Amino acid sequence: MPTFTYDGKTIPFEPGExxxxxxxxxxxxxxxxxxxxxxxxxxxxxxxxxxxxxxPGQRGMMLDVLEWDAAIxxxxxxxxxxxxPSCQIPAAEGMQVKGDTSDNVKEARKGVQEFLLxxxxxxxxxxxxxxxxxxxxxxxxxxxxxxxxxxxxIHKPKAVRFGPSIVYDAERCVMCTRCIRFMxxxxxxxxxxxxxxxxxxxxxxxxxxxxxxxxTFMTEHVCxxxxxxxxDFRFKARVWFLRTAKSVCQGCATGCNSHLDYDPRYNKVYRxxxxxxxxxxxxxxxxxGMVSYKRAHEGRLIEPRVKxxxxxxxxxxxxxxxxxxxxxxxxxxxxxxxxxxxxxxxxLRELAGAYLGTRAIYATGxxxxxxxxxxxxxxxxxxxxxxxxxxxxxxxxxxxxxxxEAGRVTHVIALGGETPADASAELGERAKHALERLQxxxxxxxxxxxxxxxxxxxxxxxxWAEASGTYVNAKGIHQVTExxxxxxxxxxxxxxxxxxxxxxxxxxxSWTKLKQVRARWTSAPTVPDATAxxxxxxxxxxP
Amino acid sequence: xxxxxxxKKPPSPNNAYVVAHxxxxxxxxxxxxxxxxxxxxxxxxxxxxxxxxxxxERPDPVTESIAQGITTISYPEQKRPYPERFxxxxxxxxxxxxxxxxxxxxxxxxxxxxxxxxxxxxxxxxGDPRRGYERYPVKFVIDELRCIFCxxxxxxxxxxxIRMDTGLHAVPYDSRExxxxxxxxxxxxxxxxxxxxxxxxxxxxxDETHPGVTREHMTH
Ligand code: SF4
Ligand code: SF4
Ligand code: SF4
Ligand code: SF4
Ligand code: FES
Numbered sequence: 001m002p003t004f005t006y007d008g009k010t011i012p013f014e015p016g017e018x019x020x021x022x023x024x025x026x027x028x029x030x031x032x033x034x035x036x037x038x039x040x041x042x043x044x045x046x047x048x049x050x051x052x053x054x055x056p057g058q059r060g061m062m063l064d065v066l067e068w069d070a071a072i073x074x075x076x077x078x079x080x081x082x083x084x085p086s087c088q089i090p091a092a093e094g095m096q097v098k099g100d101t102s103d104n105v106k107e108a109r110k111g112v113q114e115f116l117l118x119x120x121x122x123x124x125x126x127x128x129x130x131x132x133x134x135x136x137x138x139x140x141x142x143x144x145x146x147x148x149x150x151x152x153x154i155h156k157p158k159a160v161r162f163g164p165s166i167v168y169d170a171e172r173c174v175m176c177t178r179c180i181r182f183m184x185x186x187x188x189x190x191x192x193x194x195x196x197x198x199x200x201x202x203x204x205x206x207x208x209x210x211x212x213x214x215x216t217f218m219t220e221h222v223c224x225x226x227x228x229x230x231x232d233f234r235f236k237a238r239v240w241f242l243r244t245a246k247s248v249c250q251g252c253a254t255g256c257n258s259h260l261d262y263d264p265r266y267n268k269v270y271r272x273x274x275x276x277x278x279x280x281x282x283x284x285x286x287x288x289g290m291v292s293y294k295r296a297h298e299g300r301l302i303e304p305r306v307k308x309x310x311x312x313x314x315x316x317x318x319x320x321x322x323x324x325x326x327x328x329x330x331x332x333x334x335x336x337x338x339x340x341x342x343x344x345x346x347x348l349r350e351l352a353g354a355y356l357g358t359r360a361i362y363a364t365g366x367x368x369x370x371x372x373x374x375x376x377x378x379x380x381x382x383x384x385x386x387x388x389x390x391x392x393x394x395x396x397x398x399x400x401x402x403x404x405e406a407g408r409v410t411h412v413i414a415l416g417g418e419t420p421a422d423a424s425a426e427l428g429e430r431a432k433h434a435l436e437r438l439q440x441x442x443x444x445x446x447x448x449x450x451x452x453x454x455x456x457x458x459x460x461x462x463x464w465a466e467a468s469g470t471y472v473n474a475k476g477i478h479q480v481t482e483x484x485x486x487x488x489x490x491x492x493x494x495x496x497x498x499x500x501x502x503x504x505x506x507x508x509x510s511w512t513k514l515k516q517v518r519a520r521w522t523s524a525p526t527v528p529d530a531t532a533x534x535x536x537x538x539x540x541x542x543p
Numbered sequence: 544x545x546x547x548x549x550x551k552k553p554p555s556p557n558n559a560y561v562v563a564h565x566x567x568x569x570x571x572x573x574x575x576x577x578x579x580x581x582x583x584x585x586x587x588x589x590x591x592x593x594x595x596x597x598x599x600e601r602p603d604p605v606t607e608s609i610a611q612g613i614t615t616i617s618y619p620e621q622k623r624p625y626p627e628r629f630x631x632x633x634x635x636x637x638x639x640x641x642x643x644x645x646x647x648x649x650x651x652x653x654x655x656x657x658x659x660x661x662x663x664x665x666x667x668x669x670g671d672p673r674r675g676y677e678r679y680p681v682k683f684v685i686d687e688l689r690c691i692f693c694x695x696x697x698x699x700x701x702x703x704x705i706r707m708d709t710g711l712h713a714v715p716y717d718s719r720e721x722x723x724x725x726x727x728x729x730x731x732x733x734x735x736x737x738x739x740x741x742x743x744x745x746x747x748x749x750d751e752t753h754p755g756v757t758r759e760h761m762t763h
Pocket of ligand 2: 250255286290
């Protein structure tokens, strides 16, 4: 790999890569506002200027400048090397680049900071970016001057609604055009543009249009300052109170990598932010995914129930045992869930295969929905591939209904509250009647849903935000989420509840730690010989 | 039979030494003379205080600790003047229109070492001139029982919205609930000179003095 040097450090690069990107991949940040690794580079903020030594045998380009000399009280002519934007100059073999070590660069960065802050209202207390703002960070690193402008700053429109989800503040905008370029290049919906010049520069939405669609939240996340805020998050929390867990979006089979920001003091999740992963989601997430953090608190099941009334966990387990006494293995079925992690599903499959001796394995999950060519997948479950990996021949939800109606299945242990029937009235009606015919339905679920409502015994499972888990996305990539908040109410990780149910039924289901679960499924990848043929647990594919 | 054993006294550290040791004398061991000495001191103060009170010769309470005078005052009829920078109970300052200057930035509750400030931020309702670009405290609660009166909240506030210049100190309420000061009470408390406003005004968006621009799409 060819290399160049930045401040004496050797940095390898792919041919054609810009200096800033090569340095970024090495973990060296050259200060920047307008550059974003996933967008084109207009080089309009000039924060990333660097000094590049001229090629051997050539003279560098010099600029004549006048510099104030306090000693003689007059301006003095001087020559300065011409600085170049590292976000647009492709790296070249042996190039010598100076950033922090060059006084000219330092002066330029300070100048750019001062320029950007000329009219910027320093209203950090009411700005939601506070604590995550590049203007603050770089001011501390490269600014630290006294403000020289004594005039009233130019005032520009504040709180302009760009659409249902985004509010714009022109005073805070540094005109980096990242939002414009994002809508243009990634979302392919070029509704944003810039108007006016100089001091009156502002971003606006194309007349007669609104900033809507499936990728409006991303404009807020690419904005390096607090000019764009989302209606969903603004004024809700201060970022310095939030802790972050590396998570995976549960919204669809794309499995976008994300940061789940939560407040440990209130055990509450506040937002999703995209996490860079070139292989999965690059730097982006969709709007539906970004608001799906709310599912950590909405529609949650947090109490064990027996036939709808709240009981203690012990009581619920005893109840489950009484249902399953002296039941022939053939009539017992288990239902895996594409909404749950690999660990949870493994535990249930293990219970089914090794202990219950059932071969009837079914799967549920949400029905298919909207998809596009950018990120959003039609499969709305984060772990369909994972379920198929564990039990390749699982049968869809509708064939569970068939089997119940035909009397082949009378006892069910199911994971996950949601089914494809939740979205369709017709299937829902049928499922309701079928589930009523069951003699026993034990459901381990984190969220409300048809199965959870029909359950005889309901055990509350921890949601993806409350337990670490592995999810396999549509491309087959295994991704592990971190635990964020503590389990709410009486909820516990589903794999643990499965073990408890197994023990209540008298089996030696001995996994009590996440480590054990992971070690066991990787060492013993036995797949029970499920007899059915459907390639996907998506029941919505059947009528 | 097992007897309860108390933990042993830890050994003295190596660098420990006795500061002073008073040899017991017959006078101290009998203790009665010492008691009479103490009573004599108390009676001397009692008669001097009574005499000064009757003759109206009370010394200035500020210099009293220096002067050889009376060392008690008849609180609460008489109060010691507090120093200029005394930290009284909190108040929230108001703008001219009576709205709180606080923008719910949570800087004070972040700085507070006792973690006794709770704030819930919110957006001004539709139609308010500050709607959209300014936050305000929907809830602002200070637990004055937990407060250690360090004044960090006042230092931290970028808006001069919280002050400790009421001149009030916590009076002995009879329930804990009464020490929980909420937004309305905090806004209603005045500074020592009776003002609800700040001594530190500035022009803000929404005020008439503010030289902002207006454009057609600014309203929402
Ligand atoms: S709104 Fe933000 S992202 Fe868009 S140009 Fe302004 S500063 Fe850049
Ligand atoms: S594309 Fe799918 S996984 Fe990615 S953010 Fe959207 S819903 Fe979540
Ligand atoms: S005075 Fe100190 S302890 Fe009391 S509220 Fe302010 S910061 Fe907290
Ligand atoms: S009182 Fe001051 S520091 Fe506290 S939230 Fe309000 S504006 Fe911020
Ligand atoms: S980052 Fe290079 S000019 Fe803006």
